[in-house]
Amino acid sequence: MDLRSIVALVDDEQDGIAACAERGAISHNYNELSDHTFSKDYGKKCRLKSPKKSNGKILTMEMERLTRQEYGFIIAIASGLRSEDPHTQVGAALFERESGRLISSGYNGLSAGTNWVSEFNENRGLKADLIIHAEQNLNFRDPKVEKTLFLTMDPCGSCASLISSPLSNVKEVYSLKEYESDKEKKYQKIFDFYNIKFRRATAKELKNIYAYMNRASVNIDSILSNLT
Ligand SMILES: [Zn+2]
Secondary structure, three states, rough: OOEEEEEEEOOHHHHHHHHHOOOOOOOOOOOOOOOOOOOOOOOEEEEOOOOOOOOOOEEEEEEEOOHHHHHHHHHHHHHHHOOOOOOOOEEEEEEEEOOEEEEEEEEEEEOOOOOOOOOHHHHHHHHOOOHHOOOOOOOOOOOOOOEEEEEEOOOOOHHHHHHHOOOOEEEOOOOOOOOOOOOOOOHHHHHHOOOOOEEEOOOOHHHHHHHHHHHHHHHHHHHHHHHH
């Protein structure tokens, strides 16, 4: 069963909630809060660190487990955050198609050992000529393994060719948004010709990605509070 009912307390009990969420607790039908929550599906107990009476509101959120696609998009988004390009941050995440295991992640940027120069800020064309795209920074590894690729932006024509190469062996591409500079949508012609499946994120996937990013921020708060 995928459906997770996560009971979130506002204010001082967020730590406990984050810990429960992290362990994947599945909890149903809370009429009142105790110092334990019980997962019927996994038979695990998840202990709230600081069980207290809530002096705030109780929020109940219905959340589903991340799909492979949602997970892939989140890894791609996180990878893009590493880019040094202040104008455009693009992320890519490459997975084994069958197992769903992560193979490589990448982001747009300069080659290792080279530094961003201020000239790029005024001369965007020069930057565009020199910067290495997120897809080009992926390590595609074993050509025999079929792969699934997640991107935060549609690929340019050159990257679509790279993706379509038999050495890359990518069978599916998922993208978050349009590459506005590519009015011709060259990637579509290339992917259609080489029979590579392509689609954008659905509205439901976007909604779930936002929800899980918010949950992740709660988890980060919890981790940091344990360190201090
Ligand atoms: Zn490209």
